Amino acid sequence: MAVNRTKQAMQRTALSVALGMCFSTVAFAQQSTGSISGQAPAGSTLQITNPDTGFSRSVTAGADGSYRFSTLPTGTYTLTKQGADGTTEVREGVRVLVGSGSTVNFVTAEGAASTLGTVQVRGTAMLNPIDVSSVESTTILTAEQIARIPVARDTTSVALLAPGTVRGDSAFGNLASFGGASVAENQYYVNGFNITNSFRGLNFAQVPFEAIAEQQIKTGGYGAEFGRSLGGVVSQVTKRGTNEFHAGGNVFFEPKALQAHTRDTLYANPLTGEYGTLRSDNSEDESESWVTSAWASGALIQDKLFAYGLIQYGKTESDEWGSVLSNQNLNEDQRDPTWLVKLDWNISDRHTLEFTAFSDKEKTKQVAYANTPGETDRGDKIGSFFSEQGGENYIGRYTGYLTDTFTLSALYGHSEFSREQYLRYPDGSKASYGGDLNNPATGCPIIQDSRPLAQRQLTGQYRSTCNITGTTIDAENGEDTRDQYRIDAEWALGDHLIRFGYDRDDYESVAGASYEGGRIWQYSTTAAGVNRVREQIVNQGATVEVNQEAFYIEDNWNITDNFLAYVGLRWDSFENLNGDGDAYVEIENQFGPRLGFSWDVNGDSSLKIYGNAGRYALPLTSSVAIRGASASVFSRQFYSYTGVDPVTGAPLGAVPISPIQYINGEFGGSKDPKTIASTNLDPMYQDEYILGFQQALTEHLSFGVKGTYRKLKAAIDDNCDYTPIAHAAEEAGLDYILPNGGFPYCRMFNPGEDAVYITDLLGDGNYITTEVDADLLSPQAKRTYRALDFTLDGNYDKFFFQANYTLAYSKGNTEGGVKSDIGQDDTNVTQDFDYKELTVDTYGYLPNDRRHTIKLFGNYQFNEEWSVGGNFIVQSGRPKNCMGMLDLNDAPPVRDPTGKIIQTNFAPHPYGSSFMRCGTTTDGGVDDATVVAVPRGKAGRLPWTNNLDLNVAYKPSAMEGWQFKVDVFNVFNRQKVTAINETAEINPTGQPSPTYLLPDSYQTPRYFRFMAQYDF
Template sequence: MANQAIARRFKRSTLAAALGLCFIGGVQAQTNTAGAVGGQATAGDSITIANPATGFSRTITVGSDGTYRFAQLPIGQYTVTRNGGTPRNVTVNVGTSANVDFVSSAATGAQDLGTVTVVGNAVNPIDVASVESTTILTAEQIAKIPVPRDTTSVALLAPGTVRGDAAFGNLASFGGASVAENAYFINGFNITNSFRNLNFAQVPFEAIAEQQIKTGGYGAEFGRSLGGVVNQITKRGTNDFHAGGNVFWAPDSLRSEVKSAYLANPLTPGAFGSLRSDNHEDSFEEWRANVWASGALIKDRLFAYGLLSYGHQDADTWGNVTSTQNSSDSIKIPTWLLKLDWNITDSHILEFTAFSDKIKTDSDVYANRPGVVERLNLIGTDFREQGGDNYILKYTGYLTDSFTLSALAGYGKFARSQHLRTAAGLPVEYTGDINSIATGCPLITDARPEYRRNITGVYSSTCNITGSSATGGTIERTDSGDTRKQFRLDAEWQLGDHLLRFGYDRDDFTSKAGVAFEGGFQWRYTTTDPDGIENTGDEFDIVRQQFFQQGATVEVKQHAYYIQDSWNVTDNFIAYLGGRWDTFENLNGAGESYVKINNQFGPRLGFSWDVFGDSTFKVFGNAGRYALPLTPSVAVRGASASLFSRELFDFDQTVDPVTGAPINPVAQPGTFRYLNSEDGRGKNPLTIASQNLDPMYQDEYILGFQKAINEHFSLGVRGIFRDLKQAIDDNCDYTAIYEQAVAQGLTPLLPNPGFPYCRMFNPGKDAVFVTDVEGDGVLRTYNVPGARLSPQAKRTYSAIEFFADGNWDKFFLQGSYTYAKSKGNTEGGVKSDIGQNDTSVTQDFDYLELTTDTYGYLPNDRRHTLKLFGNYQFTDEWSVGANLLVQSGRPLNCIGVLDRDPTRAPGAPPNVDTYDPHPYDAAFMRCNNLPVPRGTRGRLPWTTNIDLNLAYKPGWAPGLQLKMDVFNVMNSQKVTSVIEQAEVPESGLPSELYLLPASFQAPRTVRFMVQYDF
């Protein structure tokens, strides 16, 4: 029996050395910047852990229960010794707990293992102390596989993640959630851009040591996320001096031709099959250079790591699929990172991180005709700046053998500024003052039929081209940007069989934002045709002038308390119990609170069962509730001063050849109106949201197991169910209150700052709205039944994930297969159906009519996803890597108008004389006046992507490495998104743009790398 127990324990250590990192399940009892080492030993033993590279060392005495634990260790390679004996090597990774036993547990017999030496990587292949769904990838692993060097691309390697819609940029969807529901951290600091939750600080990727992707079940220390968490740890200095540099280059000459887009709506036979976007002359080229150095400023005490990165990107787009614009981008990206680590003593550590991710983009915008490769006159140049500087200070104190305390303070700035210059050199900018007008030329939209457009010569404009502007519509204020101030305190306390963690997290986010029409306003030309027959002489044109501008400095204040306990009920069974209490407060442009939610409770429960007691087979499960605050972007327009007006004009059928504006317009009496009560005055904060508003929150349940098949290979499976219990969105049907007020004998006054059209609410829940009905300052309370406004928001995600990890001497392979369903009547924070990025205020629940037939399979529903990636080192100098992704397509919709003509028969074409569309235009799940429930118009095609690389490390030049990555080797360019709006709002007739491809798989691209380390 003794020999068998030792053999089992030795097998466990061998597995650890062989497998290395794998897909781990675990709610970890350590911070999001560190790992831990623990295990079994004899009571009274002295256990010492040391990092030879930094001189760090700690010694603790084993407690009476025979267990020991080193908490909150910086990631790296360590040695562990008992009573000064033979050291064992162990690797500490972020968020994981490595196990090194010197005696076996009760589950396998109390045998002394002091003579067994662990070699290589001693991280347990199966972390039996955890219940979380986590993938960890190190810099070494990422470098060996062909993957773009950015945060999202690496996150997409994890099971349960899919790429979000192209309309939102390079973002991932986790577990069916929208791309606006994730959280991103660097060295413990939240780098999520909370303005819309659609961006995050881009740390220079060469500085990343590890990236942890949490796709579910994460502990109470993490919050403000319904999707997933991406947690990155940067590299740091050691006693040894290291320096190096590399250059990445992706030449356009080796990039395959971009696929062109053709009109695809069979209901428009005259246009079907016509070339809409000729992309064969599109070009894209980029390069990036990085240099770095690290070492000890004071041996064993003070260390530094620094990196400087500079890149350049040129993109030329000739035929845009949805507009008549072309752009040529030049992106200059000087970024940097500095990491300082000070081991004040072996019991006190201070870390400082600073980095900059500023990006400047210049885009020249030209006019062209759809489907024609041409370059007409220059419209203007769009200048944008994004990103900023971030500073993080963290202290860790090992105050006793069993108590550890850490404190973090961080400050970050993020710019979102924009200004323009017209072809004639005219500056175009918006200062953000609600009473100011953006400079430049007015925006011109010509919605007249083709046979009417040529008579006015609008196309000859040199300031603005019909349907075009340098921005396509609105311009951001020049000083747009965000500021984050964050502080958190975390403590860990080992009390016998209980490992307690508790803490406080404060995160205040301030946004300065606003947009306005380029040129200050928009002219929109339309034609009135009394007899409905083209070109009979009774037609006449009218023009609508529209103003739209907003600007404010808004804020969200957030804090949370959490506590969690990992309880070793037995030697091989751990129970996890946690709770988190979140408070969210949103402030408008006047600094007034309009939404505050106190102490939203998020329970977390879980268990982990080490079935055989040797870490080779784990069964785990968890259940948790996760909440999401309201983004600051909501307040810029919805809770602060804004202006939105329209007025109709007659004109003498001629336009200014420079500006495109009508000549001698005459206002039609009685047509001027403010929309949505947006008349430029500030809004009463008490009227903006339902008084019983709850945060957006979701319940999650996971059950799974993981099994080591042998010393080289492990398999696992988990089932996941997520249920959105409550959403936050806006509703704009003010008639629910208007009718109650009239019934009370009141006379509602609109517009009125105390009577907003749109208000924040929980869809399906009875709302309590406060309103100044008559504009006299008297606030009245109205209870509106949830069914009067909208059905309950629904979104469920159910999936089964199979994951595997293999590691041999010269070969490693990781992979997963996910079968998933994402179903409901809302995607969440954003709306991929129409590319709407107004987080938390999509049009989903604006009116009850918009919610009809919206329940079905959602945009992030990818039923099947297969991922495989790995590397084979076939000689000491040569290696090859591969990355495979096979995925089914997303569901399709037919989004059309709602014709309110009661005489129109279902399926009949619109009657030109009685056509009466709902003002939300093409926004309903219906086409040709017939219902088309969500997701019932088929699916996009399956996609397959194969990436390969070849690396050469010549033995004659140590430190030199050459590598070539080929992305999308087969050059598969399947459609990944299409235009789903199927009808023309002005007529209700089929739109020729329906089903037009809006994005394809990226074409085959080759990237070269040269790197030298010393």
């Protein structure tokens, strides 16, 4: 049968137009705007108009027929083509989403003018479109789509819908891991402004959720415009005003009466791994929350000046009873008074201004009550813990469409983030820390009883009845301040789209921490039976800075009509300043090349083959400087004692039996910035390679496969072992002095690389440069991520869905910025490489390794009134470890006649239970009779989890403007273990730990969320 090529070309054009307009397409990297581009007869005039705001622009198609509208505010546009012959064609409903581009062609694939006439597009945008103009891996969700899916109303939960993302360890809060990276390696943006909290990289500003219009999740392959991330990039744009006045309000309510209780926590049998004895009774735990919002938007000047405003208030109250061995339980009250204002000014069709301001302050009061161990009762009030975090953010942005082919934008943003904490005791007295190294925090001290079990049973457990937190408290004046400036330009030159820009990001942190009560008293008994108590004091406080800047340039080159080549170049510079304002790390012009291609195989956007390769760098966080590079106090001293205070738990009759030891330099002494880091330090960076394809199976259905490979090329961490430098000094015949002010306890370096240290080895004020061989310090830092993502996306009149399956392998000897094994949040200075002994047997599958992940979510609209949505995830469990002591004595254990080990020759490493070795049995249990190496991830895996969320929404036709919705999360109340205690031996005795395998977190129990909303 003969093929009608004209008809075939027209069908491809129609499909291309539909895909380009109905489905979001991810174009050249944009942080808060999008674009429209395509082909039209040469010399024709193209005009876009946003019916909601009156925004309008016109361009002329070039000699090759190409046209482009760049840096467009998100929204829905009407596109009109005025031909030289006077003919007019209109495309209505062209969607532009954040960081995306829509392709609209007015000619067929063979170059003839199309005759589609006026096209109207309605419906929900496809979630994972075929975008032949992009090499990135991106998912975009609009507020409308998010509202239809049963998902928690926070940035991380939405990001976790994207392929290649997994939830991070509960120790770090509600954060996601992207592509095997740690949760501290992501970047977050709002309206083009970086809102990542760079103090530790473990927080970001929280835009009032109701104000979010769209969220873009970049999981890989992002262009040179983006940097300072090895994980992913989340970019949000907020809602804005239009010519039509809108207002409304809603309330979300999660009642405690319909919440299932978290499973009780049970001890694991150390020999079998089976759970049995009760550790934590959670039957009385409960939580209730609600949040309400009110908003209004409209035109202050028709077609010119628009405003959107929102106020939001939330409250969560919860009771936590904790361990049955605990002597306290908690009541927490959290309040979130937040707001947002967005102004947009269309000065002319060539110049626009926008301004965003929002606050995300959060205030928490936690009250501790006395508890009878073994009971879920509530006695006298012990005290209250107050904290405040968050602050205000201000963003201004100018966009100038200076010519049809050249666009310029400039942004300035300022943010403040509070980290205030203090305590109050029942008598009204206040305990806090002012950041003064000479004055520790006030209040009741922390008590740790590490004496043998038999001794504790005989005398009773030593504890404090007045300590509230059991940990450090931050300085009352703690806060972070950011000032960001950036300029971006875009220039269309024939087949080339050139983009370039400059970004300056200055971040200052005022930070400090001290133990509640100023110290920890740790009771222990030596092998000789001597009772002693160790006092440990840690005081930190400084004002530190991180200054970052970057230049980038990129070229998107249409080599042919069907083949796009991308070349991006980026240069990052990082400067870290200590508390004295001196730079201790400076890295200039770290080069980050990016290459990619996109092949529109059939020329109609129905089949795309794409790939990219890139290098990405990550700076040091500002928290590194607080203790490691600034003046601080970290001291230890042993005492004998005659008794124990029954209230505070502090020793009575304490007499020093050892000299005071300063762990990190002299008391409160400043650290010379020259000595903090290796002089040949490289930034933390990794290389990434992606290859994939997407194919339209029908007009409504597409399928894709993507392979990703990431390899960490360099890491930054600290090393606290002075013996490698001492060895070099001995080789040089120098009579060195052990760590002092000019010879800091810990130093920054690139694990696996030779280090060049400048230290005062002789203690005479003269600095000596010493090159230390990598073999003496640590092995190479390793982390690889290999993954295959399979996606299936559908979009129909009443139904949309996305399904994806990810097969992933995350392997190495370092997780990255943080350490989930022990919940360590000291970003960039974990204990991974502090001593070479700590690196033994640490290569294996990492904590964020989830081998199999299946995600399916979507919504079905029955009619104008009723719809249902679902969100289903199945995931394999993370690897388990068995971590124990390292005996440096290497003498065989001494046993009594019964075979029990007597620890008389036990000489443990000072890092306690931090090594990949412990007493184990063949079935993974713990036995103190045999100590063997247990390499990373070889202690088994946590169980698979599955979670189903459902919702139903109702918009009664008889009650115009009203809508109601019920979400049910974890419908079947699955509560599998998602994290455990991996420390198998007690520090410092080396005995089996009864808390090994103890669950640290479960799946969130079933709960209901109700919504009522009114719009007018």
